[in-house]
Amino acid sequence: MSHHQVAGLLPAPDPVRFVAEDGTAVDPPAGYRAPADEQLAEAYRLMVLGRRFDRQATALTKQGRLAVYPSSLGQEACQVAGVLALGADDWLFPTYRDCVALVARGLDPVEVLTLLRGDWHCGYDPAAARVAPQCTPLATQTVHAVGMAEALRRKGEDAVVMAFVGDGGTSEGDFHEALNFAGVLRSPVVFFVQNNKYAISVPLARQTAAPALAYKGVGYGVRSEQVDGNDLVAVLSVLTEAVRHAREGGGPFLVEAHTYRMDAHTNADDATRYRDDEEVERWAAADPLARLETYLRERGLLDAAGVTAAREAAEEFAARVRDGLNADPETDPYELFDHVYADPTPQLREQRELLAAELTAPEE
Amino acid sequence: MTAMSMAQALNAALRDALRADERVLVFGEDVGPLGGVFRVTDGLTKEFGEERCFDTPLAESGIVGLAVGMAMGGFRPVVEMQFDAFAYPAFEQIASHVAKTRNRTRGRVTLPMVIRVPFAGGIGGVEHHCDSSEAYYAHTPGLKVVTPATVEDAYWLLRDAIADPDPVIFMEPKRLYWSKEAFSPSGRRRAPGFGQAVVRREGRDATLVAYGPGVPVALQAAEAAAADGVSLEVVDLRTIVPFDDETVTSSVRKTGRCVVIQEAQGFAGVGAEIAARVQERCFHSLAAPVLRVTGFDIPYPPPKLEHAHLPDADRVLDAVDRLQFDDRPDVVHLSREAS
């Protein structure tokens, strides 16, 4: 590989940025186009919706309606941009962290929360939505994304696959195997790292000695970029370029978004044990939603009525989530045996009968 | 009919599956131009092109994960793990995704894929090349686990596995790769269906239950016992999962005695499961405890010592001798009285 080729793969030394923390525009690096105004308005609407959804899910967890909830607070720009960069025929491979992306994709919010509410399955129909089941074993979904991209390519579809992964997930072997496979096969995949600075309690510095996670692409021949993950305009611009690159046969693309997990890892975690309030406050000042709102208002793309409309829609959405989750889900213990295999084995049939006998036995 | 080796029968099964269904793909390490280290994929890239039979980078988790994504995308991947112990890097993908995806999507996403694993010893292989890893897979709900013992079964069980709607771990006994039988893939199918065990040899006095590399050992033992007037029945499981309780229990109910044979180390192995199932279902028909003949609970030994580890016909016959034919005259089996 020549120096020239290496340079073509390397990320910019600083994260790509279109909008400063105070909402004012800055000059982006060459090669990235600002998204269309309508797309930014749509992104704003979805971020307001996503944040309200996230707050609602967190509240319902405190009330015991969800078993556990990993919050997206602070990462809405990443998750909304990831979805907006994709077309309806593209596939998304999300993690447990990405519920806001799923509702932005238009999935039913109660279905999205099925697993987290304590059921055994993912709730939605992955093939219909072209969204894989949310993945918990870290980075394992990144290789599935490559496989799906290869399947789509072989079928002659010009669809792209986007795999979400966390900063901690980039240390897993599968992440590296996925980059390597995608590089060799030139698969139409975008790897999107939401670097929220922590893997549960472990800070980024204990995860890697790389200058940035985006540098992990070059060793696999994968073009890479880093972006300010709290700048919706920048994330959407870079991901749109990455998707275009993959769709047009340029091969895989790795994007690292620098963001921050504002809440604890999940409701069950105590973040005060490993990070201080000042750090959290510093990141609060870089809030992605406030930044986009200021930017859009200053450019005349959003007015007070638009803000109110977005908030009202989000309130309605939250009410739907509340109603949906306050109803007790119907769970059928016998269905536990139904989807282990296409047809239950004789042994599973016996066990199902055993359970039926237990459940229908008269109380003593 | 000409003689064909098990490796050739597996090759024919892959070739015929690739011809029959364009969704079938073959990939793994060295499976392309080389044809696999055991030549099971010989000639497939040449006939079907690189899109359908190809070499991947050297990473087992990636290979299986790639297959998961491709199966989600509508293909039927057949992947090769080069050797038993080198499938371990893929275990997370197998246990957490291959096995569970149907369940965690409520049947909406299915993974019709096959993971071929050359397994077990007896070929003078060095460390990491001779593991009997079937129990890890058989213990995992959602996987089907297959081990052919004959050339005919190698062909048909692989065709069945590829056509199956569920993921199948297809365990190929390395030492049987070169065993030959008169067999023609284009002939009429005689092999029983997927999930059915088969009685390979009928007998009256005791049942030997075996699978994969243990089956020829069982048959050898039965042959030797016959010379001594002892009639042993041999059941070949063919599929460990699904498990055919019916064939096993009806044989043991008939003979009243049972020895389970497995090459793998014994502790917590498939043989333990079989022994327990037989005992639970056939207690009143049993004239003696169910015995197991297995490898020892040691890492697979070096080539010079594998003969000491591997269950052979003598070890099986010793176990048969311990089936209390004489200790308890009150329970001497009817068939022996009759003979």
Ligand SMILES: Cc1ncc(C[n+]2csc(CCOP(=O)(O)OP(=O)(O)O)c2C)c(N)n1
């Ligand atoms: C293979 C694996 N190991 C450990 C875990 C437990 N675990 C769940 S989330 C998590 C941290 C992941 O951090 P990161 O990838 O940065 O994602 P984030 O949670 O920050 O979105 C860990 C260790 C897991 N889910 N999978």
Ligand SMILES: [Mg+2]
């Ligand atoms: Mg993280």
